[in-house]
Amino acid sequence: MAKSMMHKKGLPKIFWAEAVYTAVYLSNRCPTTAIPNKTPFEAWSGRRPSVNHLKVFGSICYSQIPKEKRSKLDESSERCIFVGYSTMSKGYRLFNLQLGQVIISRDVQVDENALWNWEENKVEKKDILISTDKEDEIEPSTPDSSSSQPNDESSTDPTSSNSSSPSTTPKSDKKMIEEFKNDMTQKYEMSDMGLLRHFLGMEIYQEEDIVFICQKIYAEKIMKKFNMLGCNPVSTPLIMGEKLKKEDGGKAADVTHYRSLIGNLLYLTATRPDLMYAASLLSRFMQSPSHFHLGAAKRVLRYVQGTTDLGLSFQKNHALNLVGYCDSDLGGSLDDMKSTSGYCFSFGSAIFSWLSKKQQSVAQSSAEAEYISASVATSQAIWLRRILGRGSADGGSGIYERHRSPAAAAIATVQHQTREEVVVGGRDGSWMKQRWPWEAEAAAGSCVGHRRQSWPLEAAMMLPTRAIVGEGRR
Helix, strand or coil, X not given: CHHHHHHHHCCCHHHHHHHHHHHHHHHCCCCECCECCCCHHHHHHCCCCCCCCCCCCCCEEEEECCHHHCCCCCCCEEEEEEEEECCCCCCEEEXXXXXXXXXXXXXXXXXXXXXCCCCCCCCCHXXXXXXXXXXXXXXXXXXXXXXXXXXXXXXXXXXXXXXXXXXXXXXXXXHHHHHXXXXXXXXXXXCCCCCXXXXXXXXXXXXXXXXXXXXXXXHHHHHHHXXXXXXXXXXXXXXXXXXXXXXXXXXXXXXXXXXXXXXXXXXXXXXXXXXXXXXXXXXHHCCCCEHHHHHHHHHHHHHHHCCCCCEEEEECCCCCCEEEEEEECCCCCCCCCCCEEEEEEEECCCEEEEEEEECCCCCCCHHHHHHHHHHHHHHHHHHHHHHHCHHHHCCCEEEEECCHHHHHHHHCCCCCHHHHHHHHCCCCCCHHHHHHHHHHHHHHCEEEEECCCCCCHHHHHHCCCCCCCCHHHC
């Protein structure tokens, strides 16, 4: 394990002792066949080990310089190499590149994708001073910063994070990529076509600091297929306040034509969350559509005509915080008076998860409808946190609700009659689903709050009550 860790990051052999020490530390926290259902650490100490603090050995990191040792204009962090964990204190063992010795620090930001160019910046063995785990060598920090805080702006050196130096720029392992390509070409008939440009109707534009995904060509094909190419564009997918229902007295439309149109719109939502609500609403009438439904669907095409260039933009160097927004209407469906929930989640620069779906039960008030929406969004947030792992756990996850009543109900500690009706009065018989937000806040780090201003453009475009978006906000 030690040799693999050193070769992965290209560390010189002088760090063999630190690598072996770290390998033993990790082995004691991994399952073993010698002790059934326990790790060596648990068998020795009687408690389960935590793995939230584990980092990639040999990664470039930035250790916070205490305020007592710097002035306002000095750098707030110094570049180091992560070489292990301290067993005497809650901190990390870091090799300070300037001092040439190992230090211990708790406030560390790790760039696990970056490699130190050891060929250009050779470190002689005689220049290295390996320190021992002594409490007086731990750099002081605030009590609430006992764990690593990669999103803390005060502990990050902006000149280091934005440097274009070859020694700090994250580099991909070209040798590993070439070996992977060779193995694949030997097993399968394939050819190397370079960076991904097109995939299943999606266009991918990759640059150094941004990845942009859109479906412009696919959208133009849809317009041509339904004879809407060159039509007059509109600024919104649907008309504000327009209500659609199954039995509207309109003339029956071609079912095959309507279903094909809705299917194309649903596929377009892969990169267009602003179409999610409209496509979801119109898909409810695919059984027996009328000309009113077909007219509403063609209006969506007119909106697509003027927004073919829209897509998802994923940018580099953004804070990795999982943030969600949820909203709901009240009795939006005239057929069964059920409300529609909507949410979207972002992780850094762009949203990557969104939904617009009719609720299963009939809400008695707008507060109950939006509370159910917050419950659905909270469940999604917990699922996303488990998938994202360490990245989202650094900053927790926040879910913002436009109105105060559901947010207040989610965080209130006093049971009152109104909230008891919301909790117990679910038509699906499951009060746990609607009680979920404030229980999840304590169990999984998800926080439901209220935000009246600075509502993101993506949420305003996809949620049912925020369909109107002006031209100036695109």
